[in-house]
Amino acid sequence: MATKRARRAPGGTADRRQQILDVSAELFAERGYASTTVRNIAERTGLLSGSLYHHFDSKDAILDEILTEFVDELIRRDEAVLAESGDDPRRALEGLISVTLNAIADHRPAILLLQNDWPVLRDVPRFKHLSDKGAIIDRMWTSVLEEGRQRKVFRDDLALDLVWRFVRDALWVAARWYEPGRRYTLDDIADEYSKLIFRGLLQK
Amino acid sequence: MATKRARRAPGGTADRRQQILDVSAELFAERGYASTTVRNIAERTGLLSGSLYHHFDSKDAILDEILTEFVDELIRRDEAVLAESGDDPRRALEGLISVTLNAIADHRPAILLLQNDWPVLRDVPRFKHLSDKGAIIDRMWTSVLEEGRQRKVFRDDLALDLVWRFVRDALWVAARWYEPGRRYTLDDIADEYSKLIFRGLLQK
Amino acid sequence: MATKRARRAPGGTADRRQQILDVSAELFAERGYASTTVRNIAERTGLLSGSLYHHFDSKDAILDEILTEFVDELIRRDEAVLAESGDDPRRALEGLISVTLNAIADHRPAILLLQNDWPVLRDVPRFKHLSDKGAIIDRMWTSVLEEGRQRKVFRDDLALDLVWRFVRDALWVAARWYEPGRRYTLDDIADEYSKLIFRGLLQK
Amino acid sequence: MATKRARRAPGGTADRRQQILDVSAELFAERGYASTTVRNIAERTGLLSGSLYHHFDSKDAILDEILTEFVDELIRRDEAVLAESGDDPRRALEGLISVTLNAIADHRPAILLLQNDWPVLRDVPRFKHLSDKGAIIDRMWTSVLEEGRQRKVFRDDLALDLVWRFVRDALWVAARWYEPGRRYTLDDIADEYSKLIFRGLLQK
């Protein structure tokens, strides 16, 4: 049973496969994976439900591809940031913050989906590989924080694992309320969050 | 169909109703509302599924009671904090942070549930009242921040609505990884988070 | 997931479970296992298809119970025959022939089902245990034939494994055309078949 | 929709049509008609499922051609045997037995298929014509037996219709366990079966 792979239509037409992935991601984010039916996806794509199976083996397979694509790209971007920021922990941290928030622009559905359904998904063997990739990202964050402390750029009276969790959680959850074209751009948010994280809320 | 209300078992036995609520909250938090079956709840309670309907009108009714109880108590505690902290915005903010994190001790399942399933629940008419109550809590936070700025306790070069979102999000998501009896207590986390929020990450 | 077991209705009413088994056996025999739908079974039982799952875990589980019951009883009857016939191979063989043909009376659907669907079923792990039981029956037949040859009751110029196959096949397939209440009883058939097997077709 | 008939490939290449028939017969025999999908057939042929419809009108049409070819040839062979054996019933019967068993060599899949799926197929209007042809074969067998009794070659104390059924059933079912190249050839089996049928199992 060979995995069904994308074959770009020769004319360069937008692919059905990609359309299904996009539609599915939106729906999964809106209603949750379990509550999104295969029929919902088909309808929104303009197909009958059976036709989806011409492109994907199962509902799970669709989800897997959505999440894998997102996580892989995130890792790529995070690695690029670390490579560019040399040995400047502050620049590195700013970079990670920016990458994370800007991921919301291209991958909002995947991010929401991951937040809402991860507690269930994490126990499904098929999605185990995402945990492993998540661990890679975690390690990038924590090593930047460690580095910053050792170079005395960051305070040494804070529990760095809690700092990491605090920042990470706040950033990802922003996908819930962020709406493009309203008040703040993602870069605005990155700047404000960085200011708060680096300098704190109190007047000196 | 009159709403079924709690009737304490005559002998003073631990209530079946409460047992069902606790079991349901756990299951909803573990697997998500949609993926938890009424049979799951019944099994874990030691009943058959039909029997649940002697205690609750529907699966929705169970969920409603779980969430309402949690939100109501949270409002009560937040209000108490504001009442006690007089006109000291820093103390007020510390209080709100502490209440929020400590809620994880008593209501972890409800918090997780709300995070995972809220995107779906928010659109169900039955749960509309929770949005209203959520707005009350939001207003308490934002007014504390405003107050702090006006009194020049907090910096005036930060977008306060973003500060509020940042802090709120980081706090609630802590329910995902917090585990009682490990490394940090909830008070530890509240202290560390407060330190970071007030003073920032950078060495002076 | 406890196997759902029969609970005889206290009043001694004919069981739904048994009714489902009987109806299913008939249908499987008529149309084959794959072509019988769960809806077919439900309809003939006077239920809706979902209701079957209150009594059985799956379509497979129904089939398994039908076949297991049949094979177990057949083994019991064959063993009884061997026990009774002492060291008289001719009597033993007559007994096995009679038991086999008479099984058609009580278990015609199961026999037909086994004949038609066995080539598919034999490869399903769930039904592996039936192969093992089949081997037990085979051994009873072949040991009777061996015994008969050693005691010089049976000819010694025949390949006994072929004799066994020949007889076995002819007996079981009789279930296809036998119809109760017509021309020959099962005992008639057993007698005629025995005559042919023991003495052959030719005039002396 | 004209019935699609064989068109030999111009170059004398082995025919696609025949390849599809062979592959289908194998699969139908292995898994049963209902459980064999058109996709299975296409895969094993090295085509995509849609392409089969250039050669056959439907799955039923494939099955029909397989069975018709087999039954027609069987009738031809049986008729040849009767023509050759003149008025010697014993030779005629031996001939029919041999033809039947030897058919296993060339048409095993068709024979298995017919055994497993006949109970379902017999009720499909499209396959009614096979019943008629089956009746022709039956009549050949029974007339040989009658002839043998009248000429006092066969015993007169046996129910001939039962003898016929017994022999027929045992012969056809041999297709289930016969494996070419193992222990017995089809002629061996024909000889042993004939010995048993004519002379019986008992030592004189």
Next chain:
DNA sequence: GATGAATGAGTATTCATTCAT
């Protein structure tokens, strides 16, 4: 209060078949 049989609408998935390219 509790049981367990039954409902009926819904779920993901399969599959023979069609047809434009």
Next chain:
DNA sequence: TATGAATGAATACTCATTCAT
């Protein structure tokens, strides 16, 4: 001839809910 995308009806199975006992 062959492809591969699409159909639409069917399939086994699930599940919140009802209700007579």
